[in-house]
Amino acid sequence: xxxxxxxxxxxxxxxxxxxxxxxxxxxxxxxxxxxxxxxxxxxxxxxxxxxxxxxxxxxxxxxxxxxxxxxxxxxxxxxxxxxxxxxxxxxxxxxxxxxxxxxxxxxxxxxxxxxxxxxxxxxxxxxxxxxxxxxxxxxxxxxxxxxxxxxxxxxxxxxxxxxxxxxxxxxxxxxxxxxxxxxxxxxxxxxxxxxxxxxxxxxxxxxxxxxxxxxxxxxxxxxxxxxxxxxxxxxxxxxxxxxxxxxxxxxxxxxxxxxxxxxxxxxxxxxxxxxxxxxxxxxxxxxxxxxxxxxxxxxxxxxxxxxxxxxxxxxxxxxxxxxxxxxxxxxxxxxxxxxxxxxxxxxxxxxxxxxxxxxxxxxxxxxxxxxxxxxxxxxxxxxxxxxxxxxxxxxxxxxxxxxxxxxxxxxxxxxxxxxxxxxxxxxxxxxxxxxxxxxxxxxxx
Numbered sequence: 001x002x003x004x005x006x007x008x009x010x011x012x013x014x015x016x017x018x019x020x021x022x023x024x025x026x027x028x029x030x031x032x033x034x035x036x037x038x039x040x041x042x043x044x045x046x047x048x049x050x051x052x053x054x055x056x057x058x059x060x061x062x063x064x065x066x067x068x069x070x071x072x073x074x075x076x077x078x079x080x081x082x083x084x085x086x087x088x089x090x091x092x093x094x095x096x097x098x099x100x101x102x103x104x105x106x107x108x109x110x111x112x113x114x115x116x117x118x119x120x121x122x123x124x125x126x127x128x129x130x131x132x133x134x135x136x137x138x139x140x141x142x143x144x145x146x147x148x149x150x151x152x153x154x155x156x157x158x159x160x161x162x163x164x165x166x167x168x169x170x171x172x173x174x175x176x177x178x179x180x181x182x183x184x185x186x187x188x189x190x191x192x193x194x195x196x197x198x199x200x201x202x203x204x205x206x207x208x209x210x211x212x213x214x215x216x217x218x219x220x221x222x223x224x225x226x227x228x229x230x231x232x233x234x235x236x237x238x239x240x241x242x243x244x245x246x247x248x249x250x251x252x253x254x255x256x257x258x259x260x261x262x263x264x265x266x267x268x269x270x271x272x273x274x275x276x277x278x279x280x281x282x283x284x285x286x287x288x289x290x291x292x293x294x295x296x297x298x299x300x301x302x303x304x305x306x307x308x309x310x311x312x313x314x315x316x317x318x319x320x321x322x323x324x325x326x327x328x329x330x331x332x333x334x335x336x337x338x339x340x341x342x343x344x345x346x347x348x349x350x351x352x353x354x355x356x357x358x359x360x361x362x363x364x365x366x367x368x369x370x371x372x373x374x375x376x377x378x379x380x381x382x383x384x385x386x387x388x389x390x391x392x393x394x395x396x397x398x399x400x401x402x403x404x405x406x407x408x409x410x411x412x413x414x415x416x417x418x419x420x421x422x423x424x425x426x427x428x429x430x431x432x433x434x435x436x437x438x439x440x441x442x443x444x445x
Contacts, residue, residue, distance in 0.1 A: 003043035006071060009064075009094035011086045018071035019064035019091045023056025027124065027276050028100040030062045030091060031055075032108030034259075035202045036193040038070035039063045045185050046392045046433045051261035053380075053387055054269040058277060062100075064091045066111075068202065069194050075201070081209050085115040092122065101276060102220075105129040105260045106233065107206050113241070116222075117214040126222040127272055129260050130233050131241045134210040143236030150207060157196040163187060172232045173257040181430045215244035222248040223275040225268060227255035249275065291352040291376040291412070292391060293332070294398035295323065295359060296341040298369040315366065316340070322362045330355035335386055341370070341398075343386070349376050349412045350419045353443055356406045364404075373398025374408040376415055389434065396431035397440060410439040 004020040011017060020039050042048045042063075055061045066087045068075035088111065092100055099122045104112030109131030116123040137144040160168040166187030170177040173186070194202065222245045226238030235252060242250035251271050255263040270280045297303070297319065304312040320337060327334050327344045330351045335343040346352040356372045363370045375397055377390030393409065401407035413423050423441035431438055 003040060006040060007094070009090040011067075011083075011090040013083070013086070015067050015083075015087070015090075016073045017064055017067065017087045017090050019062060019094070021060060021062050021095065022052060023058075023060045025060030027059045028062065028095070028097050029055065029059045029103050029127075029272075029276075030064070030088060030097070030100045032064070032066065032088060032102065032104040032111050034106035034108055035066075035206060036069040036190070036199065037065050038189060038193045039065050040071060041189050041192050044433065045182075045189070045261075046389055047182075047261045047265065050387075050389075051265040051269065054266055055272070058273045059101075062091060062095060062097075064088075065193075066108075068198060070192070075198065081111065081114055081211070084111045085118065088112070088115050089119070089122075098122065099124045101125045101127060103127045103129070103272070104131065106258065107132045107202075109241075110134060110206070110209070110211050113218060113245075114211050114214060116220045117211075117217050120219045123220040125276060126218065126220045126245075127225070127275065128222065128238075128241060129225045129268065130227065130230060130258055131224065131237055132206065132233055133212050133215075133237060133241060134206055134208070135212060135237070135240070136207065141236065141240065143234040145207075150203075154200055154203065157199055161187075161191055161196045161199075166190075173259055173262050174231055175255075175257050175263055179435050181432050181434065185433055212240070212244060215241060216246060218245045221275075223272065224248055224250045225271060226250075226252055227257065227263070228252045229254070229256045230258055231256050232258040287378055287380055287388075289377065290345040290379050290386075290390075291347070291349045291374065292379070292386075292394035293327075293344045293346065293352045293356055294338070294341060294373045294395050295356075295370045296338070296372075296398055297363070298371055298403040300340040303368070315368070319363055319366055319368060322366070323359050326355055326358045326362060329358065335384070343391075343395075345379075345386070349374065349408070349415045350421065353406065353408070353412070353416065353421055357443065357445060360404060360406065369403045371398060371401035371403055372406045373401055374406065374412055376409070376411045393431060393434050393438070396434055397438070400429060400431075400440065401442075406443040406445075408441050408443065410441070413441050 004022050009017045065072040102112035109128040116126050135141050135144045137146045166183030169183045169186045176182045224238050224242040226235045242248040257263045274280045332344045332346045375394035380387040422444040426440040428437040
């Protein structure tokens with residue numbers, strides 16, 4: 001699934017709220033992420049994309065950046081929880097939703113709960129994941145955040161935001177402690193979502209607003225989800241919220257991580273689907289093994305500048321036509337154009353490699369050079385497109401190839417043993433957004 005178009009809704013006080021929609025309702029689900037977000041950057045992270053795809057399989061999902069964060073207007077001066085919930089209303093109005101399911105995680109759950117209490121006629125149901133109510137530790141809530149912890153968090157913000165390795169992400173998502181690529185992505189995601197000074201302001205505001213007294217007035221059917229061993233927000237927050245909202249259903253999931261798309265996002269989506277529709281249908285997709293081939297033209301921006309838009313477009317069309325002929329010649333399937341390259345699939349990796357070499361030579365005949373990545377693995381077939389971690393893996397491998405190089409994963413070399421194809425070991429590399437290290441090889445020619 002490709003990232004949808006970003007659009008803007010306007011609040012009553014003339015604040016622009018960036019939002020996106022994917023899938024088809026009903027149900028219509030408006031998702032309020034944590035207190036900061038960046039809807040476009042989230043599409044660079046495979047775990048987030050997989051969660052969006054799973055939710056969109058049974059709903060229309062609306063994503064948005066609340067005021068002050070991501071692509072929405074900055075915050076000037078102080079703000080209230082009423083203004084934060086106005087962001088939800090603006091997005092619903094822009095999409096023509098008289099009512100919707102509100103899905104909120106972390107501080108976003110507090111905003112959704114407040115909206116449900118104040119505007120019951122507009123909330124069809126409420127789903128709260130790892131909810132934060134603003135409560136601090138006291139005799140009634142010994143499991144909640146302590147003032148000392150909150151102060152430590154604020155004091156460490158500058159250093160945490162400046163650290164490109166994202167080492168502090170392990171406090172929020174412990175399962176990523178050994179995944180440097182995922183931690184680095186979160187570090188960038190946080191930097192682009194909000195500055196350290198704004199984060200201090202947002203968090204200080206969140207700690208000053210306690211919505212617990214409103215929870216018993218909520219009328220919407222409510223599902224509360226929380227990972228039992230979460231280290232960032234204790235499961236006591238979820239249990240407390242479920243106890244206070246009349247008729248709320250509490251589901252505790254295994255795991256330690258705070259973000260909704262980590263660890264067990266499929267199970268999270270299934271719980272939500274069953275709560276809203278009465279059944280778990282699973283993703284509407286077919287899974288199969290394929291060899292994936294990605295191409296990318298080297299120096300496309302420089303070529304476009306030198307040739308001009310019209311001549312460059314004509315040359316691109318000739319290159320793509322030539323590439324499609326080679327894919328068909330080697331019994332492959334052309335999936336889609338990626339702008340300056342293509343994605344194709346093959347039933348076997350040997351055919352994919354031989355096709356890649358033919359594509360390279362035919363492209364050179366046009367005065368261009370390509371880099372090519374190949375990986376074999378399980379993919380999800382949804383209509384005419386493909387999804388799944390194997391697609392991301394193949395794309396990342398292609399991005400690491402040198403000009404004119406055909407770079408493949410260890411999986412591919414193992415599958416073509418005995419074919420006579422030779423390889424050069426390129427060592428182990430990390431692939432952005434893909435867990436672990438990958439042994440890569442260049443096809444010897």
